[in-house]
Each structure stands twice: as structure tokens, then as C-alpha cells.
Amino acid sequence: MKIHTLVVLVQDHPGVLNRAVSMFRRRGYNIASLVVGHTETAGVSRMTIVVESVNVEQVVKQLYRLVEVLKISDVSDDPVVDREMVLVKLHVTGQHRAEIVALTEVFTAKIVDVAANTMVIEMTGGPAKVDNFIDVIRPFGIKEMMRTGRITMVRGAKGHSGAELIDQAAE
């Protein structure tokens, strides 16, 4: 089992996310993380899918069977920028406040809300750094937490824009 990161460009028709997820479910592929969002091109969405698979080639081929899928890149072995964001609400007593503030600085995280007994911290970074931050902060008492899942972009010139794929098809 290897972890793969797929960058998938799709036409953003209704149901396209449903189609993709349904395909993963019925073929027994395990999604570790999935994030969808708009791209620079109207009508084209982008998914970053992290999948555990022994045969990622099959996953890619099955995804390509969906009519709305424009391009799939397996970027697992490429140099990439990988980002996740996490919001953490901590239960904070007075004695730990200073320590937490110091830690957020170390992780270049931001304190975005402070109340009588709680504090919300926003942190962005690579998945490993986010893991690390959560480990460090956990002993203070996490009340709520939400991670976004990973978004990924290959470094350098490599990569595809939605517009480029649409134009190619139009020719």
C-alpha cells in the first residue's frame, strides 16, 4: 500500500464530486483526504485526492472513465507544495496562555479568537508540520478541531491550467 497524491481537473458540473467519490467507494479504494475547489478557469474545478492504493494506475484509469474528468496527474513523486489548514479551539487556563502564544509563534500560526476560557488557533503548513503542531498543542486540551485536507501544487513550470485543457479539446 502506497500513499498517492492525485491532482484532478474536472468540469464542475453538478454531481461530479458525487461521481468521483462513488467510484472510489464501489471499487474499494481508500480516500485519505479529498479537497475540491475552484481553479483560475470558470467551469473547471480541481481536486487533490490522497489515496492509499497498491495499484494507483487502475484508480487513475477508472477516474478517467468519468466523462467530466479532464486531467489526472499523479504527483506523488514530484517536488510539490503541499498545504493544509487546521483550526484548533483550545481550552485555556490563565497559566498556559503565555506558553501557547510562544508555540503559535514557533509554528507561525495565528491566534484568531480569544475568549474567557478558550482560544482558536489557525495554522497552515505541510501535512507533517500540521501533525507536529497538533501533537505539541494537544496536551493543553483540544476542545474542537478541523483540518481541511491537503491541497497540492507541483513546483516549477509543470502543471496544467483548466483553460489550457479546455482549449486543447476545442481544437
Add this chain to the structure above:
Amino acid sequence: MSEKRTGAQILCEALIQNGVDTMFGIPGGAIMPFYHAMWEYRTDLRHILCRHEQGAGHAAEGFARSTGRIGVCIGTSGPGTTNLVTPIADAWMDSTPLLAICGQVSSTVLGKDAFQETDITGITMPITKHNYLVKNINDIAYVVKEAIHIATTGRYGPVLVDITKDALQASAVPDYSKKIFLPGYRPTVTGSKKQIKAALSLMLKSKKPILMIGNGVMMSDASAEIRVFAERYKIPVITTLHALGAFPEDHELSLGMPGMHGWVHANRAIQEADFLMNIGGRFDDRVTGKASTFAPNAKIVHVDIDPSEIGKNIEVEVPIVGDARIVTLSLLEEEPEETLVAEFHKNAAVWLEYIRELQTKHQHKQQYLNRPDTSTMLPHDVFAALTKAMNTRGNYRVVTDVGQHQMWAAQLLDWYKPRTHITSGGAGTMGFAVPAALGVAVAHPEDTVWAIAGDGGFQMTNQEMIVVIQENIKNMKVAIINNGFLGMVRQWQELFEGKRYSGTPLTSPNFQKLAEAYGWTGITVESVDQIDAAIERAYAIDGPVLIDFRVEREVNVFPMVPQNKSIGEMITE
């Protein structure tokens, strides 16, 4: 063309413009506007009223598989469309070009659990090549065009179009000119030249080559090209269930069917081959047996239009993505050195002779040629008589249901021409035969269309027999191989479960009387000596005839590969 039309009229016109002339369906609330409009277009757009939407779906499948054209079925929202789910799943498994048109509740109440609202696009997402929910009249013309394009290109398959009632009722000026734009859908039809050369040079190095052909050869109408290729290289040909008829069985190179109920010599040839080229088959587990043991000595070339099929079940040496016919034509363009070909011919001849010896050794038992002279009627007697009759009459097409009779028909009838054998392969849908045969009979009024079913499967969809009467269809016959059991399940119980006949003994109505009640001619056959006369009579009558063959109850289909065993390990008795 600049006049306003209702959505339903636009739907009719779009269907006609995209080559549809026949549809099978049942009306109801949400789809009524379509039926209202259909009236004006009835000379160009024939609607055949079925008795259950499953029947309509299978009829459309039969129409599609026997013609290569899109089959169209219609259901109204809710239960009307859920009844279409089985044929859609069947079409998905067998890559049948099917268009399901569904009525949906009005967009104003969609999502509010309105009367007869069902999320049919959600339900069919995993079993369609694509589907649409159309809520805007301005999308209808284009969606119909795109849907038929998707269903009938690349790897064929079912496409569902769900249209809200208000979109059908609205009116607008139609625009039929919008060009198909599918940036994510560009099937590869031409095989890579490099791969084709590699495949051929691999083949020419082999001494025990096999050409296996599948559904893709049928779907792409590649029979003629396959024949030229096989004859040029003198390579033995194996035909999967869905390719029966794509290569004539009386050809000196034909080895027949492989797999779970395939012939011993065909399976043994696969296991001993040093080269296997599969054109248009998907290495289904009923063909391969335990996949890891399949063709252990062979270098494998796989030609498929769907890249996801390549390497899915069986690892291959040379993958070729492309249309079976176009790739075969490219293979034929190659001109390898004559000395290589001559050497190949020499080896292939020795190989073929070896396979024929195997065949002779096993054939008698397999085909019951030496049947004991009992008074009971074996299914084999019926199939022998049917073969004889069909061969003398010509122009037959056979649609089989699912079970023992399906395998006997595949084994024992003669398949010479493409699209003459139609069955539910991938899904194994009981109830397929009668309605699918109706669709075939509608598409081919000049041919005699036989539905062959078991007493179990026949009782799932026989209500469609009345459609044959209503539509004045003359060329359909039904043969029931009536063994008083859900036979194929009983066989497994006998062989692997100590004869615990749990849920398999089957009481049936008097099928002859049932046929007569439908306005068919019904015949009951109870002994061997009645078979020929009954078939003779069925042919003599210009109209639908059903024959109930009451065969010996506990007969097994052999040879057989037990599930998940190697196809080298066949049980022959």
C-alpha cells in the same frame, strides 16, 4: 425551425435527428408530456408499450445488441424508473448502448419528496456511463445529442436522461445545432502503431498462439477483419460467450468457447499457449477462472477500447488501447517477413493438430453424442433438434436467459454469424430472454427470433409476451427448457453442497395454457419423439409460438470449472 416547441416536442425531434426510430416504455405522470408529443411524431418514432419497465429496458437492449444502434427505453418518475435499474445495470456490464429516458417531478418540487420522486440519477450513477438531470428546456436538444454520442462511442454503455416535467411542458425555440463539446471524453480508437508492431512480432515468435475474441469484436463489427487476420496467420480462435458468432464455428480455426462452461480443449489450449492475443474481451472471471492461474505460459496482448480494462484482471505484455476493428485493420496492414510467417504457420499447424486431438478425446462426453438410449428427454436432445432446424431454416437469432439452458445453448447451438447470439453475460440477469427477444424481433422482422429460457427466468418477465400480440409481431418463438428447478443453482447444490435443494425446486403454471391465454400457440413436449414435430410446427405457424420442453430434471452442464479454480481443472462428468 424557428417556431416555438414544447420541451417534449424538442425531445421527440432530437431523438429522431439522432437516429432513433423505436422506443420501448411505459407512460405515467411525470413523463406524460412526452407521450402527448409522441403522438404527432408517431410515424417516425415508434413507441412499443411494454408491461413492466424492466421488460422495456431489456427489449431496448435486445434491439441495441442485435443492430449496434442505440436502444431506447422510457419510464416515468419513481417506480417507473427504478424498474429500469436492472436493465441499466445489465447494459452497463455488457457495454450495451442504451438510452434511458426518465420523467422526473417538476423542478419546483424536486428535493421535497414529491409524489413519485426518486433520485434516479443518484441511484444509477455507478451503473451508467453518464447521466443527466435536465431541468431547463434549453438543455434538452443538446443533452439528447450528447447522451446518444456517449452511449454509442468508445466503450458503449447505458446513459440515463432524467427530465423534469416542467422542462417537458415549457416552450422555447429549439437549437439543434450546438456541437458536441466533451473536453474530458475523447476515446482512443486507433491503436498505437508501435504497440501493434510489438504485438505482431511477439506473436510471430510464438509456437502455440491463441487469438481470443470478445464482445468488443461484436460491438465494433470486426468479424470480417478478424477472419482475414486469423486466416492470414492460421491462428486458432477462441470466442467468449459474447463473441459467439463473431467467428464461424465451422471454421477450421475455430475452437469455440472458453471459461467456466467452455470446452476442455479451448481451456487447455489457453493453459498451454505461449501467446494469447485478446481482442475486445475483458478477462471476466467466468473466462479466466482463478486469474492468477490463467494462461501461465502465455505472453499476453490485450486490445481494448477501455484503458481501464487493460491490466485490471490479467497482467499483459503488450497493451493496445483502441477499437477492435480499427486495431485489427492496423494489424493487417503490417507485412512481416515471409520466412517468419512461414515458420509461424508451420508451428501453428502442429499446435492446432494437437488441440484437435484433445477435442476429439473429450467431445463425445461433452456433447452427449453417445447419450444412453433412455426414454427421458435430455436438454441435449432439444438443443440437437433446434440446431438441426435452425440450420435448415437459416436466419435465426437466439436470445438466452440465465442458467443451465444458457450454457447449453452457447455450447450446443451453432454460431455462424455476428449478432445472432444475444445473452445477459456480465450481469447474468434472469428474465432477460423474453423481453430482449421482443426487441430483437422488432429490429429484425425477417429473422426467426428464439427466446430460450429456463422455467425460472421465464416466469420473471413473460408478461411481455402480450406485447408481441399487441404489436402483431410474427417472428418470435419461445423455448422453455423446463426442468422443474432453478437449474443452475440446483447444479451447484448437487455438486458442492451435498444436494441440499434449498429454494430450488420450482412449480410452474401450465406454460402451454399460459401461452394460449396470451394469444400465442402453445405446445408441450414430454418425450424425445415429440421434439422434431413440435419445432416443425413452430416454424410452420406464422406467428408467435411457445414450446414447453419438459426435460429430465437433474441434468448438469459439463464441462465445468468450479468457481475460483484454474480453468485447467475442469470437471467433465
